[in-house]
Amino acid sequence: xxxxxxLISALILDRLLGEPRVYHPLIGYGNFASxxxxxxxxxxxxxxxxxxxxxxxxxxxxLPFLVIAIYLSSLHxxxxxxxxxxxxxxxxxxxxxxxxxxxxxxxxxxxxRKNLRKxxxxxxxxxxxxxxxSASVESILENGNDAIFSAIxxxxxxxxxxxxxxxxxxxxxxxxxxxxxRYLHFGWAAARLDDVMNYIPxxxxxxxxxxxxxxxxxxxxxxxxxxxxxxxNAGAVMASGAGSLNVKLGGIAYYNGKAEDRPMLGTSNLAKxxxxxxxxxxxxxxxxLWVATLIFIMGAQFYAGV
Amino acid sequence: MREYKPGKMLDHGGKLxxxxxxxxxxxxxxxxxxxxxxxxxWPIGKIPASLFCRLPEEDDSLLPAAQSYYGVTNCLPIxxxxxxxxxxxxxxxxxxxxxxxxxxxxxxxxxxxxGHKVYLISSEEIESxxxxxxxxxxxxxxxxxxERFSENQLCHWYDQLHKKKGWLIVDEAFMxxxxxxxxxxxSSNPGFIVLRSLGKFFGLAGIRVGFIFSDPAFLTxxxxxxxxxxxxxxxxxxxxxxxxDRAWQSKARNKLNKNAWKLFQLLNQANLSPHxxxxxxxxxxxxxxEEIFTHLAHQGILVRLFKEPLSLRFGLPSNKLEFERLENxxxxxxxxxxxxxxx
Numbered sequence: 001x002x003x004x005x006x007l008i009s010a011l012i013l014d015r016l017l018g019e020p021r022v023y024h025p026l027i028g029y030g031n032f033a034s035x036x037x038x039x040x041x042x043x044x045x046x047x048x049x050x051x052x053x054x055x056x057x058x059x060x061x062x063l064p065f066l067v068i069a070i071y072l073s074s075l076h077x078x079x080x081x082x083x084x085x086x087x088x089x090x091x092x093x094x095x096x097x098x099x100x101x102x103x104x105x106x107x108x109x110x111x112x113r114k115n116l117r118k119x120x121x122x123x124x125x126x127x128x129x130x131x132x133x134s135a136s137v138e139s140i141l142e143n144g145n146d147a148i149f150s151a152i153x154x155x156x157x158x159x160x161x162x163x164x165x166x167x168x169x170x171x172x173x174x175x176x177x178x179x180x181x182r183y184l185h186f187g188w189a190a191a192r193l194d195d196v197m198n199y200i201p202x203x204x205x206x207x208x209x210x211x212x213x214x215x216x217x218x219x220x221x222x223x224x225x226x227x228x229x230x231x232x233n234a235g236a237v238m239a240s241g242a243g244s245l246n247v248k249l250g251g252i253a254y255y256n257g258k259a260e261d262r263p264m265l266g267t268s269n270l271a272k273x274x275x276x277x278x279x280x281x282x283x284x285x286x287x288x289l290w291v292a293t294l295i296f297i298m299g300a301q302f303y304a305g306v
Numbered sequence: 307m308r309e310y311k312p313g314k315m316l317d318h319g320g321k322l323x324x325x326x327x328x329x330x331x332x333x334x335x336x337x338x339x340x341x342x343x344x345x346x347x348w349p350i351g352k353i354p355a356s357l358f359c360r361l362p363e364e365d366d367s368l369l370p371a372a373q374s375y376y377g378v379t380n381c382l383p384i385x386x387x388x389x390x391x392x393x394x395x396x397x398x399x400x401x402x403x404x405x406x407x408x409x410x411x412x413x414x415x416x417x418x419x420x421g422h423k424v425y426l427i428s429s430e431e432i433e434s435x436x437x438x439x440x441x442x443x444x445x446x447x448x449x450x451x452x453e454r455f456s457e458n459q460l461c462h463w464y465d466q467l468h469k470k471k472g473w474l475i476v477d478e479a480f481m482x483x484x485x486x487x488x489x490x491x492x493s494s495n496p497g498f499i500v501l502r503s504l505g506k507f508f509g510l511a512g513i514r515v516g517f518i519f520s521d522p523a524f525l526t527x528x529x530x531x532x533x534x535x536x537x538x539x540x541x542x543x544x545x546x547x548x549x550x551d552r553a554w555q556s557k558a559r560n561k562l563n564k565n566a567w568k569l570f571q572l573l574n575q576a577n578l579s580p581h582x583x584x585x586x587x588x589x590x591x592x593x594x595x596e597e598i599f600t601h602l603a604h605q606g607i608l609v610r611l612f613k614e615p616l617s618l619r620f621g622l623p624s625n626k627l628e629f630e631r632l633e634n635x636x637x638x639x640x641x642x643x644x645x646x647x648x649x
Contacts (some may be wrong), residue, residue, distance in 0.1 A: 016339060105567045106585050107452050108484045 002077060003156060004298050008291065010084040013042045017085075019092040027173055035176050036061050041186045050185035054176075062168050069161040080160035081189075087155075089147030090287065093119075093140060094280050100136045101276045104129065119143070123254040127239035133271035134249050140279040141209070141241035141249075142234055146170055147153045148283065150201035152197035152215070152290060169194050184242070195233060203288070210287040218243035221266055228263040235265075242266025244282055247275050307431050310405065310414045310424035322608060331606045336630055338623035340610040342449060342586040343563060346624050347509025357539040364534070368542045371549040372517055376502065377485075380494045382525040383545075385536045387479060387501040387516035388412065389520065393532055394475065394499070395420035401440035404432070408614060409445045410477065417441070429453055436463060440472040446489075447480050450589040450612060450619040452582030460489050468497045475499045482507030483559050483585040493519035506586055507558065508548050513541040562586065565622040568629060573620065578635040581617075591617040598639055599643040603637045 026067055040057045043050075072079040082236050096119045103112035114122040119139045127135065154166040173194035176187030206226075210218035221243030229235025242249040242265040250265040261263075321340070326333045338345075373379050384390055395403075395417045405414040407426035418424045427435055430444065442463055447454045448518075455476075464474040478500055481488045493500040503516035515537055518528060537545075548554075562585045569588055573580055582589035592598065595618045599611040610619040623629045 101567070102563050105563060105570055105583060106484050107447060107454060107583050108487055109454070110456070111484060111486060274571060 001298055001302070003080075003159070004294055006077060006081045006084060007152060007155065009081055009290070010088055011090065011198070011287070013060070013081075014088045014091050024086070029168065030173060030175065031109060033061055033172055037176060037186070037292045039256065041182070043182060043186075047185055051188050054080065055189040057186070058169075058172065059194065061172060065168060066161055066165050069164045072223040073160040080155070080163075083163050084151065084159035086154050087147070087163045088150040089143065090283070093147060093283065097136055097140050097276050097280050099301070100132065101273055104132065104273045104276075121255065123257065126254075130272075133273060133275055134247070134251075135253070135280045136239075136276045137245065137247060137271055138238060138249050140276070140283060141238050144209075144241070144283040144286065145198070145202055145205040145233075145237045148287060149205040149290065154217055156294075159223060166197055169197055180269050189305040195231065196235040202237050206236040208286040208289050209237070209240045209244045209282055212241050212289055213244035215244045215246065217246060217267055225263065225265050229265070230262075239265045241279070241282065245275055245278050247271050247278075249281050307404075307425050307428045307435060310418050310426050312415055312418055325603060325608050329481050329603050329606075330532045335606050337607045337623065339587075339623065339632070340608045340619070341511075341621050342584070342619070343506055343511050343621070344509035344557070344558065344586070345622070346561065348551065348554055348558075350510075350542075350544055351547075353540050353543060357543050359373055360539060362535050362537060362539045363543055366542060366546070368537075368546050368549075376490055376517070376519070378490050378493065378519060380504055380519055380525065382518050383537055383542075384516050384518055384532065386505065386511075386514040387477065387503040387518070388514075389516065389532060390499075390518045390528075391477075391534065392416050394473075395422060397528065397531065398422075398441070398473070402436055402438060403441040403443065404439045405443040406445055406448060406611065408433075408451060409448050410479070413443045413445070413475075413477070417443070422423065426605075429455070432463060436466050440467070440470065441475065442467060442472070443475045443477070445477040445479070446487075447584055448582075449480060450582060450587065450610070450617065452584040452587075452589055454487065457487075457489055461492065464492070464495065464498055468495070473497045473499055475501070477501045479503050479506050480584060480586055482555075483562060489492055490519055494521050496521045496524065499524075504545055504548060505557075507562075510544065510548060513544050514538075515541050515545040517563070540618040543571070559585075562622065565624060566617065568623050569620060569632075572629065572633055576633075576639070578618075578636070580620075587619050587621045589617060589619050591615055601639055602635055605631075607632060607635055 009096065036057055040053055042053070070084070096115065099115040100112050100290035103115055109129065109132070113127055115233040116127070116132055116135055117124045120135050122135065124132070124135070148168070150166060169190060172190040176183050177191035177194065178187060206222055210222070218240045220265050222240040225239040226232060238249060246267050246270050248264065248266045248271065250262045252259055252261050254260070313378060322336055322338050326336065365374065368383050369381065372381050372383060391412050400421050402425070403417045404425045404427045405417065406429060407414070414424050414426060417470055425439070436442070444455055444460065460474065460476060467474050474497065476489055476499070478488055479502070481502065485649070490500055492498055495573045498520060500519040501516065502519070504513065505511035505516070518525065566583065566585045566588070570583055573588055573590060578590045578592060580588035581591045593612055593616060595616045599609060599618060602609055612619065623632055
């Protein structure tokens with residue numbers, strides 16, 4: 001019961017506070033992680049050794065924080081509320097999406113590219129309107145999992161420490177989980193752990209995208225397209241989301257000037273400005289579905305006297 | 307590309323009295339969406355009576371207020387950008403002028419009237435015609451197409467025109483909501499002329515205040531040409547306060563952007579996907595434009611009809627009631643089929 005109240009409070013706090021205008025602790029953690037990588041990633045030795053170092057770096061970067069979190073969480077439930085509020089980025093995701101859409105309504109493409117650049121890592125300087133829309137929708141759908149539903153899932157499983165561990169691993173994966181020669185082995189452990197931690201949440205997210213839209217093509221896209229995506233977790237989330245919204249995502253994108261030919265996701269309709277809002281709505285509806293389901297489960301437990 | 311030949315009279319938006327007679331609906335019952343002017347204009351307070359009795363003084367705070375709002379100093383207040391549109395053609399001997407089309411028609415008319423050879427061109431034709439012209443008139447963003455031109459494009463065209471002492475004129479009447487896209491910072495270059503006004507964003511079309519930006523020597527010459535006291539004292543008084551009211555400006559930006567989004571969705575739902583959109587109006591190209599115009603007019607909603615290409619311009623409704631009124635009228639249109647092609 002208390003975890004449900006904490007969750008609802010965290011969602012309300014996130015909505016009220018909006019995107020943190022001041023320093024977010026994850027930025028500090030990002031600096032810490034790149035420092036760890038700099039001193040530990042020697043880029044030499046056999047595959048096994050390099051992976052081993054990666055595992056060690058992963059432990060060094062997570063265990064101490066986890067131990068402190070477990071201790072603080074045992075002191076007061078407010079710590080759990082703090083962790084969850086920091087991990088949830090619902091409002092930030094909404095605001096960034098709306099900023100992009102507003103620039104598109106003003107017909108100011110350079111501004112839309114600039115706003116998009118804040119949420120994606122691909123090159124945005126040459127994108128046309130359709131590409132800006134599809135990149136925004138992709139980012140919203142994927143972050144819906146990482147910054148909302150996965151975080152909530154780990155909070156429900158393991159409280160404040162759970163959501164903290166998930167967020168740290170997710171950050172490490174974003175920093176180390178690349179297939180370049182520098183990161184391939186060193187980042188292996190972080191990438192695998194992130195895959196494991198996201199396995200169930202990603203599928204729950206994909207399922208809730210379908211349930212809130214009741215669009216059968218969500219299931220079709222999920223079953224046919226997700227496996228071709230480079231990560232099956234993100235693939236499930238984005239394919240199901242693209243199907244729900246009836247929109248075409250994926251395809252070629254440029255990262256640091258290099259083209260990456262990504263598989264197609266979704267249906268044949270090109271993304272339009274209104275799809276950005278549709279994606280934001282899909283997230284908000286899914287969130288309501290999660291909260292309603294939890295209330296129902298808690299109610300049933302309470303009634304059954306568990 | 308075609309040479310400009312003026313019609314009998316230039317037609318502008320906002321002709322409510324005319325529509326009122328034609329469709330027998332009293333003026334005060336109309337929802338006027340025929341202009342791109344912010345309908346919630348900057349709120350004018352009490353104007354001191356003394357202002358009406360004295361001649362305007364040019365060293366009041368209008369110039370500093372404008373310099374601070376626009377972020378550049380090479381600025382000359384004028385009685386609406388129309389003053390510049392009319393006067394600039396008289397500052398050059400007869401030459402070849404290209405004006406973007408479709409666009410605000412006064413530009414072509416005034417250059418033609420002053421004896422220049424005027425060509426109406428589309429944006430794709432600019433590159434190819436550049437070597438044959440001396441003056442290029444761009445409206446950025448354009449009205450009604452809402453097409454925008456980047457700083458790079460404009461710089462490139464300016465360089466080529468400047469080599470032969472030509473001019474680039476950029477009319478930024480609809481730029482206030484997206485100041486980053488403005489080329490005001492380039493306007494101190496000789497032959498680079500930018501026009502702004504308080505008509506659209508501030509919704510103060512009636513006070514006739516605008517600004518011309520160019521190199522200071524050119525502005526001095528321009529100012530001698532139009533003479534003293536061209537802006538009335540009450541207008542200066544209102545303009546100064548509006549330019550300084552940052553709180554209102556930021557509220558108005560958000561409001562217009564929000565309403566533009568609502569109208570965009572509403573038109574999409576009605577199968578009238580805009581070909582051009584902006585924070586002031588949306589532009590719909592549709593072969594049934596005339597029928598839609600008449601249908602809306604019979605219900606007391608005035609939009610702007612363009613014949614070339616056949617299209618409609620929808621200004622922004624400003625409140626819930628107005629949105630609902632437009633939505634209800636659009637529901638009953640029989641001609642709504644998906645249009646995708648554009649001339």
